[in-house]
Amino acid sequence: MYAIIDHNSKQYKVTAGDKIRLDTPFDENVKTITFDRVLLVGGDGDATIGEPVVAGAKVEAEVLGEVSGKKLVTVKYARRKGYHKKKGHRQHFTEVKITAINV
Numbered sequence: 001m002y003a004i005i006d007h008n009s010k011q012y013k014v015t016a017g018d019k020i021r022l023d024t025p026f027d028e029n030v031k032t033i034t035f036d037r038v039l040l041v042g043g044d045g046d047a048t049i050g051e052p053v054v055a056g057a058k059v060e061a062e063v064l065g066e067v068s069g070k071k072l073v074t075v076k077y078a079r080r081k082g083y084h085k086k087k088g089h090r091q092h093f094t095e096v097k098i099t100a101i102n103v
Contacts, residue, residue: 001043021093035059061096
């Protein structure tokens with residue numbers, strides 16, 4: 001069984017046991033999250049499509065912690081001027097593990 005959830009205007013296709021990274025930082029004391037904006041639930045048979053969400057469907061997840069993404073490097077350069085600037089950035093994510101899809 002799989003589901004498509006909506007979190008902060010981003011859609012994720014998840015199944016039980018998947019690990020996903022969310023942009024939203026959560027409180028350190030929060031151990032579980034329930035996603036109630038489930039757009040689609042599918043599996044072996046027909047898929048249930050919500051209008052806009054599937055009524056009564058919830059996806060439960062366990063918060064694993066905060067992780068950093070890979071480093072992105074940006075370079076500014078002006079030719080013939082001796083100007084070089086290099087800057088790095090690592091995005092912080094909250095990693096969650098999907099535990100159950102309830103319909």
